[in-house]
Amino acid sequence: MKAVSVEEMRGLERVAMESGISERELMRKAGRALGMAIGRQYPDQIAAVAYLGKGHNAGDALIALGVLRDEFGFEVGVRAGYPVAEMADLTREQWMELGLDCMLEEGFEKDFPAVPLMLDGLLGIGAKGALREPLAGLAREMRRLRDEAGAVVLAVDLPSGVDPDSGEIHEGAVVADRTYMIGSAKAGLLKAGAANGVGSLAVVAVEGLAGAGSGMEMVAPQCCGYGKTRRDYDFHKGKAGRVGIVAGSREFSGAAVMSALGAVRAGGGLVTVYARTESCDAIRGRLPLEVMLKACDNPAVVLDERLDAVVVGPGLGKMDDLFETGLMRLISETEVPMVIDADGLNLVSRKGMELSGRHVVTPHPGEFARLVPELDGVEREEAAVKFVSKTEAVLLLKGARTVIAKARVELRINATGTPAMSNGGQGDLLSGVIGALLGGGMDRLDAASLGAWLCGCAAELSESEKGEPTTATDVAGYLGLALRAWRRGER
Incomplete structure (x- = not known):
């Protein structure tokens, strides 16, 4: 709107x-x-x-x-x-x-x-x-x-x-x-x-x-057409998208779990977590039953997997040289849409890597400051516009008013959400949701916009039903109702 x-x-x-x-x-x-x-x-x-x-x-x-x-x-x-x-x-x-x-x-x-x-x-x-x-x-x-x-x-x-x-x-x-x-x-x-x-x-x-008007628009179901089409009756998991998630570590196993949960709840057809061998045991027992887990000590091998979208970064923590080099190759050479979050963004910042038209980056304010320190202190909306003027990547800048930006397109602002979701795991969940939408064939800008809206709306529904705080796990449980609200234009 x-x-x-x-x-x-x-x-x-x-x-x-x-x-x-x-x-x-x-x-x-x-x-x-x-x-x-x-x-x-x-x-x-x-x-x-x-x-x-x-x-x-x-x-x-x-x-x-x-x-x-x-x-x-x-x-x-x-x-x-x-x-x-x-x-x-x-x-x-x-x-x-x-x-x-x-x-x-x-x-x-x-x-x-x-x-x-x-x-x-x-x-x-x-x-x-x-x-x-x-x-x-x-x-x-x-x-x-x-x-x-x-x-x-x-x-x-x-x-x-x-x-x-x-x-x-x-x-x-x-x-x-x-x-x-x-x-x-x-x-x-x-x-x-x-x-x-x-x-x-x-x-x-x-x-x-x-x-x-011009210059800015609000993500709203009453006027946004994407994400409204219902699945054909003969739809199957292959059509829903294959989503790969490179995430998690022994210290941060929950990040991989939350990202996978977001991808499943948002409609991903086949979801696979790729995790280092040393962290698989910590992750395996907590993953949704629908998610596959593969040991992966060199993320470059994911390039050879049959995937429709990839999520990288949540909870990766400290990486050895082999894993870091492989992750850099995966980010640089991906041929499918990719969400880069958390430690994936920190790697991009540290190594000065270039982003491309395959990428959706989802920083919180601290990660954004590391990504583009020259924009530190600039008003969020202006900073987002300046960032995408120099890259073909889509930016989702988290915050009370999440900003979604792409070069040569009017700035989008998401207005759903609640302070009750101010706790860990929400960004990991969001990355999985966007990954699933990308895997289903949605445009990068629309997937980022809808993902932010769905997570915020689900948090509002959870808070209304359960009170606050509302955890990322709570939010995941309301994503289906949020998607229904989007399709019906109910909020």
């Missing part, structure tokens, strides 16, 4: 209205879609409170509140910074239609049956700078209830006080757990610097407001 600037979003709204869609109709569409998205995302909640400013963002929140009450059975209420008489005409109209007797007063939470969801409708995308009173006071109240009572904050289009173009988080801004961007993704909210303000990101589709 193409991300848009505020100016581009305003242009989309003008075009929609010039085509005959009234401002009132746009608000109703947006508010209803927002309410349905929230109700489906939070089926176990029973209460919601909208925090309102004067503008149309508040109108969207009021309509959503009505949907939550009438179609999902929520108890609802409103906190507002201004009297109804001072609100925009359309917003005042939505308040009248909602039909509540009065606004809530401070301390309202004591009278609610449960800690409510809090909808941030204080400001829209046209606002600039830090919040001022009385809205700043409402933002403080939302933060207090989030921090002290465990309330979940849902931002309508953007968290109030976060700049939708730059991603700057102004002092006193609302801190959202999830931001529902209306119509199109907002470019600034996708940036890594905005992550702590916006939380998890979702787009609420509204007819006529789909973006056509």
Whole structure:
């Protein structure tokens, strides 16, 4: 989904209205879609409170509140910074239609049956700078209830006080757990610097407001066609792809296991781990039963194997000269798509190896700094663009906002995931998932994008079901449901 600037979003709204869609109709569409998205995302909640400013963002929140009450059975209420008489005409109209007797007063939470969801409708995308009173006071109240009572904050289009173009988080801004961007993704909210303000990101589709911006796009199932085709009924394991994984050591046997598990769960047809003889015993007893294990002290022999994709690097640890030389040959001479992760990346950095159009590299920030030290300190998005301008490799730069980049293609940002997955093994799992997608014939950029989305979505599903933390093993168990969500466009 193409991300848009505020100016581009305003242009989309003008075009929609010039085509005959009234401002009132746009608000109703947006508010209803927002309410349905929230109700489906939070089926176990029973209460919601909208925090309102004067503008149309508040109108969207009021309509959503009505949907939550009438179609999902929520108890609802409103906190507002201004009297109804001072609100925009359309917003005042939505308040009248909602039909509540009065606004809530401070301390309202004591009278609610449960800690409510809090909808941030204080400001829209046209606002600039830090919040001022009385809205700043409402933002403080939302933060207090989030921090002290465990309330979940849902931002309508953007968290109030976060700049939708730059991603700057102004002092006193609302801190959202999830931001529902209306119509199109907002470019600034996708940036890594905005992550702590916006939380998890979702787009609420509204007819006529789909973006056509430039420079950045959000990985989203509603607009991405790859990964949607279902398998033919006579499909078999040979068609699903043969994936080779060069990973693991006696010290880090779990890395090979997690990578293999990711490849199996993501649909790899035949998955084989190639590990040094000395580490096979440590790995063998923990591998999924579906995975084959071959002793391999010289990775160059993998070049002669019949494979559709290769993953190298997870948990390799310290390598002797024979293994290191063979791994360098495998990386340099591969004729099939290859994911290079972890110690594979460290080898590439240390030896100054050139990357090619066969490679997908998946560094975390530390590995990226070693790979391209000259880009250390450069903003993530800019650094990714500069990196791929000098190579044909695909880059997946891990982080709260994973960046996927390829030369001459708009930057992609993945918005799934949760802080609950901040633990070991997640990157190993991801490398196996991408390997399986590549083995199945998917384009490198699409495989990296979908792999990141699936792992993040699976983590969200796991956290919702089991709470936090969610381990890499937990995430693997939800990959099938994540793929179903991708195919159905459910997130």
